[in-house]
Amino acid sequence: MQTLKKTLLLILFAACWACSSTQTETTKADVATMDQLAERYVKTLLKLGQYDSDIVDAYYGPEEWKPTGEPTDSLPANEFLTEFKAIQQQLQAQDTTNLATDEKRRLAMFKKQIIAAITKVEMLQGKKYSFDQEAKLLYDAEPPHYELSHFDSILTAIDKQLPGKGSIAERWDAYRAKFEIPKDKLKLVFDTAIAEARNRTKAHYKLPENENFKLEFVTDKAWSGYNYYKGKGYSLIQINTDFPIYIERAVDLAAHEGYPGHHLFNVLLEQNLVDKKGWKEYSIYPLFSPQSLIAEGSANYGIEVAFPDQDNLKFEKEVLFPLAGLDASEADRYYAILAMIGQLDFAGNEIARLYLDGKINREQAADMLVKYNLYAKDKALQRTRFMDKYRSYVINYNLGKQLVRNYIEANSGTDNNPAKRWQLFGELLSNPNTASMLK
Structure with missing residues (x-):
């Protein structure tokens, strides 16, 4: 037996x-x-x-x-x-x-x-694809729809905060002029912002020893900043100086293009997916693909991960304002208005949809950008150039940020748990992810 x-x-x-x-x-x-x-x-x-x-x-x-x-x-x-x-x-x-x-x-x-x-x-x-069809096929995303009237109440609130006379866009343009970084101070301010962003990021992630970047200031571009990742932990970061650069953009671009934004994203993909796992499809970054929604969304959300609101304001008032030779006495009011203007972001998507679907022309699109995104007219026309070149790519910045934020906060990466937020953010950047996977 x-x-x-x-x-x-x-x-x-x-x-x-x-x-x-x-x-x-x-x-x-x-x-x-x-x-x-x-x-x-x-x-x-x-x-x-x-x-x-x-x-x-x-x-x-x-x-x-x-x-x-x-x-x-x-x-x-x-x-x-x-x-x-x-x-x-x-x-x-x-x-x-x-x-x-x-x-x-x-x-x-x-x-x-x-x-x-x-x-x-x-x-x-x-x-030809419609704006929404293109966004779904290229970026695996479904852009939300808003009536432009949705943004009118936000404009009314901003109107009450701005001094002077004239349209909201004109008064905003005049008011924010006092926060422009002088051209001769740009390099110092950006170097300082990037160094701070890098230090905060390296406190949470182990990066390659040779990881580095080069910063250049350029002109005649359709974008405000760009990261060209070259591999082996190295990036070329370019900042467009066609238009005035305001003080808040130093931290925004330092984090978005550098740490913990595009530079970090590419470093982690190369380190974890290409070098460690041998997944060669990640040795190439196709711009018009679902990878861009995660790249742009995480880069925008990464600004808040590295520089939470009050912490960001403190750093800018105490460090960047003096370096730029700017008066910080109006900083609190300025950033409060910026936060309100941020609520207008999705209006740009609606304008892009109308423009790219052929329902309005360039001039009309520029006028709507002036009204709803408070661009100066020449800046608005530059933005239509971006729409011509990159089309529905515009959704990746705000919708991408929203999806990344929702995913991380739903998994306990909240403001009162920054360590968990950094952890989830790093995991998100180190693994295959697309919009539909984050839901």
């Missing part, structure tokens, strides 16, 4: 071992397939980037994967679509049964990224 029991146990053990071994081999095969698809995806995106320089925001993968030779005179859209759709088909066929949780997230994100790549090729080919 004992011999029979032992025999049965051995048979059961062998069967379990064989099953486990088969599952392990299946999992390895699935992961290997994703690795092969990742290489094809990256190489194809790099080739596509030869036809539109905005498509590849950053690349820090193998040098030999870069295309050689000159691109053809016209976009071979069908070739790109054929390859991306072939990759998509193989991703859809992947069996997720035996995949680890992180590999399942990898696959889910990869599927969203390939939808965005296909959509971008179709758009380059001339296909």
Whole structure:
């Protein structure tokens, strides 16, 4: 009897071992397939980037994967679509049964990224999407809709706070002039803000020893600031000086473009997903993809993570205002008005939707930006240039921030638990995430 029991146990053990071994081999095969698809995806995106320089925001993968030779005179859209759709088909066929949780997230994100790549090729080919369709396909997001009248009560409240006569935009422009950073103080103020943002971030995350950046001031751009991540922990950060730069923008841009914003995001992706896990699809950052909603949203929310409201105001009044040679006596009032103006952010999305869907022209869009976002007219026209160039990308800043904030706060990363907020923020930046995953 004992011999029979032992025999049965051995048979059961062998069967379990064989099953486990088969599952392990299946999992390895699935992961290997994703690795092969990742290489094809990256190489194809790099080739596509030869036809539109905005498509590849950053690349820090193998040098030999870069295309050689000159691109053809016209976009071979069908070739790109054929390859991306072939990759998509193989991703859809992947069996997720035996995949680890992180590999399942990898696959889910990869599927969203390939939808965005296909959509971008179709758009380059001339296909038209509505603002909302484009946002969903490129960024996996559904922009909320607001009536512009929703923002009128906010404008009324701002109106009561501003001194002087004239329109709200004119009075705001005149009032905030006293908070402009003199051009000869820009470098000192920004260097100080970035150093503070970096110190606060490094207190919570272990960054590569050689991690660094270069700061440049530029002109004639459609944006106010940009981070060009070069790989190996290094970024080029550019600040546009076409228009006046006000004191609050020092911390905003230091955190957004640097720490714990775009620079940190790319450092953590490279460190955790490319170097440690070998997920080569993260060696490329396609700008028009779901990755951008997380990138821009986390960069904007990261300002508050590193510089909570009152702490930020204290740092600016005590450190940055004196460095810029500005009077801090009006700072409290100024920042209170800025907070109210921040409630107008989503008005810009509504204006972009109307403009890009062809319901208003450029001049009308600029006038609405003056009214609802309090831009000076020349700044408003610059913003329409941004809409022309980046289209529904505008949602990534405010909707992205809202989604990131909601996710972190829903998981206990609240104002009164900053350590948990930093932890969740770092985890968010170090793993595959897209808008639908945060809900």
